Amino acid sequence: MSLFEARGLTVRYGALAALTDVDIALEPGLVHGVIGPNGAGKSTFIDALSGRRRPSQGTVTYDGEDITRRSVRWRRAHGISRSFQRTSVFSSMTVRDQLEMVARRNAEPDLDQLVETLGLEEVADQVCGEIAYGTQRSVDLAIALIGKPRVVLLDEPCAGLVADESVRMLDHVRTLSRERDVAALLVEHDVEGVFRTCDTITVLDLGKVLASGEPAAVRADPGVVRAYLGSAA
Amino acid sequence: MSTTVLPDAPPADIAPPPARRRPRATLVGAVAIVVVLLGGLSVPYVITDTYTMGLALEAAMLGLPALGIGFLARHLGLISLGHSAFFGSAAYSVGIAVNRWELGLTAAVGFAVVVGAAISLLMGILVVRSSGMGFLMLTLALSMALWQLALQTSFRPLTGAHDGLLISAGNDASFLGLGPADVQNPGLFWPMVWVTLMLAALVLWLVGRSRFGVLLEGIRENEERMRFSGYDTFLPRLAAFVLTGVVASLGGALFAVNAGYVSPDILGFTRAGDTLIAVLIGGPASLAGPLVGTALFVWAQANLNFGGNLHLFTGLALIAVLVFMPGGLTGAVQRLSRRLRRGGRR
Numbered sequence: 001m002s003l004f005e006a007r008g009l010t011v012r013y014g015a016l017a018a019l020t021d022v023d024i025a026l027e028p029g030l031v032h033g034v035i036g037p038n039g040a041g042k043s044t045f046i047d048a049l050s051g052r053r054r055p056s057q058g059t060v061t062y063d064g065e066d067i068t069r070r071s072v073r074w075r076r077a078h079g080i081s082r083s084f085q086r087t088s089v090f091s092s093m094t095v096r097d098q099l100e101m102v103a104r105r106n107a108e109p110d111l112d113q114l115v116e117t118l119g120l121e122e123v124a125d126q127v128c129g130e131i132a133y134g135t136q137r138s139v140d141l142a143i144a145l146i147g148k149p150r151v152v153l154l155d156e157p158c159a160g161l162v163a164d165e166s167v168r169m170l171d172h173v174r175t176l177s178r179e180r181d182v183a184a185l186l187v188e189h190d191v192e193g194v195f196r197t198c199d200t201i202t203v204l205d206l207g208k209v210l211a212s213g214e215p216a217a218v219r220a221d222p223g224v225v226r227a228y229l230g231s232a233a
Numbered sequence: 234m235s236t237t238v239l240p241d242a243p244p245a246d247i248a249p250p251p252a253r254r255r256p257r258a259t260l261v262g263a264v265a266i267v268v269v270l271l272g273g274l275s276v277p278y279v280i281t282d283t284y285t286m287g288l289a290l291e292a293a294m295l296g297l298p299a300l301g302i303g304f305l306a307r308h309l310g311l312i313s314l315g316h317s318a319f320f321g322s323a324a325y326s327v328g329i330a331v332n333r334w335e336l337g338l339t340a341a342v343g344f345a346v347v348v349g350a351a352i353s354l355l356m357g358i359l360v361v362r363s364s365g366m367g368f369l370m371l372t373l374a375l376s377m378a379l380w381q382l383a384l385q386t387s388f389r390p391l392t393g394a395h396d397g398l399l400i401s402a403g404n405d406a407s408f409l410g411l412g413p414a415d416v417q418n419p420g421l422f423w424p425m426v427w428v429t430l431m432l433a434a435l436v437l438w439l440v441g442r443s444r445f446g447v448l449l450e451g452i453r454e455n456e457e458r459m460r461f462s463g464y465d466t467f468l469p470r471l472a473a474f475v476l477t478g479v480v481a482s483l484g485g486a487l488f489a490v491n492a493g494y495v496s497p498d499i500l501g502f503t504r505a506g507d508t509l510i511a512v513l514i515g516g517p518a519s520l521a522g523p524l525v526g527t528a529l530f531v532w533a534q535a536n537l538n539f540g541g542n543l544h545l546f547t548g549l550a551l552i553a554v555l556v557f558m559p560g561g562l563t564g565a566v567q568r569l570s571r572r573l574r575r576g577g578r579r
Contacts, residue, residue: 050461076463088461090454093447101447105463143462 001064002027003183004080004151009058011044011207018044019207021058026151026183031173033198033215034187041207042187043085046155049185050082051075062151076106082153083144085187087136087160091129095120095139098128099146106147117179118142118172134165138172145176152177153185158193166190170197195219259442262520266438270431277420286419290491292524292531293426295320297433297484299512299523301477304437306517308449309473311364315356315372316481317508318379321500323349323485325383328398328495329391331406338408338416342486349482350475352379357474362467364456373505380500397496400489408490416490426487430524433480438520440476449473510547514554516561525563 002025011019019041026032036042047053049060051072060068062080075081090098099120103111115121118138123131128139137157144152154173158166170186170193177184188194194201195215202212203224211221218224280286298316305311326345330336336344360371383392392398406413408425415421440446451459452466459466489495498504507530515526530547537546558565 072460073463073465076461082461084458088455088458090451090458092454093450097447098451101451102462104444143458147463 003063005061006049007059007061009045009048009060010056011041011048011053012056017207019048019055022202022204022207022209024049024185024202024212026185028150028183029178029181030199031177031184031186031197033194033201034185034204035189035191035194035201036204036210039206040204042204043155044207045204046082046153046185046187050080050153052082076147076149079148079150080153081144081147081149081151083140083155083157085156085159087133087140089128089136089139089143091127093128094125095128095131096124098139099142102143102146106149108146108148111146114142114145117176119168134161134169137161137165137169141169141172145180145182148180149182151183151185153187155187156189157186158188158190166193173197259439262438262442263435266431266435270428270435273427273431274424276427277423280420283419286423288531288535289528290419290423290426292528293423293430294484294488294491295508295511295531296430296524296527297487298481298508299515299527300430300433300437300520301480302509302512303515303517303520303523304441304477304480305473306512307519308441308446308453309470310453311361311368311470311474312509313372313477314369314505314509315353315360315376316477317505318356318372318376318500319349319353319478319481320485320488320508321383321495321504322352322379323482324489324492324495324499325392325398327486327489328400331400331402332398333391338402338406338490342408342490345486345489346479346482349485350479353475353478353482354471357471357478361470361474373502376500376505377502380497380502383497383500392497393495395497397494400493400495402493417493419491422487422491426491429483429487433483434520434524437476437480440473441520445469445472507547510551512561514550514561516558516563516565518560519563519567522561522563526561529562 004026006022006024009019009022010017022045024032034042034045044053048055051070055068058068059066062078067075090101093101099111099115108114115124118141120135120138120142123135128136137160141154141157144154157173158169161169170190173184173186174197176182186194186198198215200213201215201218203210203218203221205227210227211218211224276289277286280289298320301316302313305313323345326348327338327341330341330344331338356372356375359375360368363371382388384394386394388394402413404413408416411421411425448464448469451464452469456466485499511526511530512523513526514529515524516522533546533550534543537543554561560568
């Protein structure tokens with residue numbers, strides 16, 4: 001049994017099935033990537049896992065317990081957190097103030113170290129809305145990591161970042177997942193980045209799992225090559 | 234009646250400049266409020282004519298709901314049309330408690346504040362989940378419901394319906410040591426109102442700068458992320474709403490004691506709109522803004538009411554402020570002083 005699992009997850013918007021019968025299993029210290037073209041259901045998937053949207057069918061289990069209908073707050077209090085594709089920070093507050101605010105709710109043994117790992121010391125006393133976009137993405141990630149969550153669901157942490165920022169962000173994800181023994185789910189557009197970073201990969205297409213497994217196996221999967229990676233892969 | 238088109242979300246200028254947590258600034262502000270409190274006690278000695286003193290008293294009483302509206306705008310980005318309803322409900326409660334149950338004035342004020350708290354709690358449960366235009370309209374709708382309730386013919390024995398409510402406290406009544414004639418004397422009643430106003434300002438200032446204030450700022454900035462960070466976002470909003478409702482109720486209760494009469498207009502739309510306009514003109518981004526706006530509004534009502542054109546002037550003033558200084562008068566002063574300071578450094 002894995003730490004965090006989804007079985008048969010299905011989300012329908014009216015007649016439209018955005019996600020059909022998706023399974024996933026996350027393990028501590030490993031990064032599981034989810035890729036897929038636009039409209040593949042990646043964001044819906046992370047919303048259903050994080051409690052932002054109730055799945056129409058299927059279950060989410062955590063430590064063996066069915067948490068499908070648990071609230072967002074319950075999940076956070078029990079060690080499941082997420083980040084957002086559209087940067088979701090507290091723009092009017094300084095970086096330090098907002099991290100401390102979140103840390104008051106989610107006991108963080110080493111906030112300074114987290115700030116250092118993500119390279120946020122220099123902007124700590126700046127107002128978040130005034131710092132560079134790429135740095136705001138790191139603040140978003142920091143907010144999700146405070147309180148040593150055991151499961152972190154990352155929704156396109158590299159969205160809008162330039163290439164080298166992207167590489168650094170994925171390095172952070174990799175490092176933090178190992179160091180903090182976090183089970184990480186990484187939904188990402190940057191396919192090469194995902195192959196470089198993740199221990200296992202699931203490819204979604206039109207809301208269904210196209211392939212899932214180790215990066216090398218997924219990369220070689222004929223279905224994936226045909227539908228998604230194209231001749232470049 | 235002044236009608237105004239209000240923006241769906243509060244303009245950016247309503248949000249205060251980023252609050253870096255500075256304990257010293259908190260202390261300085263608190264000391265400033267205490268100094269103003271003490272200084273303000275001398276007002277009846279400076280203003281000697283009863284008419285002007287009456288206006289000052291009215292401004293101070295109306296300042297309480299304005300403080301509450303400003304607090305919600307500043308810390309939660311919520312624009313309320315409901316606070317004149319808490320003011321009005323408390324005023325009615327004083328009248329009903331005195332007339333029907335022959336409560337003393339002091340007890341009646343206590344009762345009125347409890348009623349105001351209860352009404353703001355009930356209203357808050359219904360409205361604090363909404364934001365922007367939804368919040369504005371819901372608070373207005375519930376205020377209008379209270380107004381209709383007060384006008385019901387079947388409530389005539391209680392509220393006086395359209396006739397309003399004359400409060401007959403009796404000749405031996407006393408309110409914290411003031412006799413029935415004293416409470417209607419603006420100079421003698423002033424200390425009561427002024428101390429209440431300034432203590433309310435002090436409490437709101439300290440709450441706004443506390444950890445609870447940081448929480449409210451987090452909710453204002455990003456409610457969803459607060460939930461995803463494990464915070465409850467409903468109860469803090471409700472608590473802030475009730476706190477400001479209690480502050481508004483204090484104003485209404487004191488108003489009823491002073492006036493000895495409650496008119497149903499106190500719950501009407503015009504009053505709700507005027508209270509909000511005063512806050513917007515003064516600028517909700519600072520603690521003092523709503524008070525400045527209310528004082529200016531009361532002064533203008535008394536002095537610009539010629540030819541029946543009062544609301545024309547109100548409307549023009551509001552347009553001028555919203556177009557040329559969206560942060561209100563105090564917002565404009567703050568920007569100016571910031572610019573001067575920056576200029577001085579160069």
